[in-house]
Amino acid sequence: MLTGKLVTFEGPDGAGKTSALNAIVAKLKPRLGDRLVVTREPGGNHISEAIRTIILDRNNTMMDDRTEALLYAAARRQHIVQEILPALKQNQLVLCDRYIDSSVAYQGAGREIGEQAVYDMNQFATQGLTPDLTLYFDVDAAVGLKRIQTHRQNEINRLDVEALSFHHKVQAAYLRLLAANPERIKRVDASQPLEAVVSEALQIMTAQLPTYLTTEGKS
Numbered sequence: 499m500l501t502g503k504l505v506t507f508e509g510p511d512g513a514g515k516t517s518a519l520n521a522i523v524a525k526l527k528p529r530l531g532d533r534l535v536v537t538r539e540p541g542g543n544h545i546s547e548a549i550r551t552i553i554l555d556r557n558n559t560m561m562d563d564r565t566e567a568l569l570y571a572a573a574r575r576q577h578i579v580q581e582i583l584p585a586l587k588q589n590q591l592v593l594c595d596r597y598i599d600s601s602v603a604y605q606g607a608g609r610e611i612g613e614q615a616v617y618d619m620n621q622f623a624t625q626g627l628t629p630d631l632t633l634y635f636d637v638d639a640a641v642g643l644k645r646i647q648t649h650r651q652n653e654i655n656r657l658d659v660e661a662l663s664f665h666h667k668v669q670a671a672y673l674r675l676l677a678a679n680p681e682r683i684k685r686v687d688a689s690q691p692l693e694a695v696v697s698e699a700l701q702i703m704t705a706q707l708p709t710y711l712t713t714e715g716k717s
């Protein structure tokens with residue numbers, strides 16, 4: 499029995515997912531202790547990390563977009579089996595930085611190999627393991643990119659057009675996922691200052707997972 503809960507953090511690069519996740523963990527850890535598990539793909543296991551190394555290897559310029567999508571799904575599979583499922587079986591609250599929606603948005607839409615095809619292939623990889631809750635950190639793609647270009651903050655216009663259009667495709671796909679999955683995916687206004695983002699995310703988590711988080715997020 500999977501009595502734990504899986505919460506995934508999604509959104510464009512620079513939306514503040516990792517920053518918010520770290521702040522949320524700091525707030526929840528004192529209460530939840532070992533019941534709180536924080537992870538990100540590829541996870542800490544040897545197989546997923548080896549797959550990730552292949553994906554990121556700059557020498558692999560021949561990498562086909564579908565090969566890349568399959569490798570992400572393979573790494574995800576092993577992460578689920580070795581890390582996420584054991585935690586869910588032990589009634590833990592698992593917070594995961596990116597999951598299937600990232601593949602649908604980045605590979606399916608960004609690389610244009612098909613959102614439905616990438617989704618279907620990931621259903622095979624995950625055997626349908628769907629997050630109990632997904633927080634979508636909603637910020638304009640250009641704002642996100644600007645945030646991560648910390649030393650070039652006033653020069654967003656120097657990004658090449660292709661990069662920005664790729665990120666707009668990713669963002670549009672995320673918004674389609676949000677519209678199609680209103681029960682699972684909840685929008686967080688990630689254009690706010692980090693503190694407000696964290697507070698909104700915690701409020702949503704509390705409302706959606708009351709048995710885990712009965713008093714958090716009300717401050």
Ligand SMILES: Nc1ncnc2c1ncn2[C@@H]1O[C@H](COP(=O)(O)OP(=O)(O)O)[C@@H](O)[C@H]1O
Binds near residue numbers: 509512518688690
């Ligand atoms: N709400 C926010 N407002 C302004 N800057 C932010 C906010 N959240 C995060 N940042 C900054 O934006 C950059 C990217 O944040 P990060 O959490 O790594 O985003 P992500 O994990 O979504 O790619 C970091 O430099 C971070 O300090």
Ligand SMILES: [Mg+2]
Binds near residue numbers: 515516517595
């Ligand atoms: Mg991040």
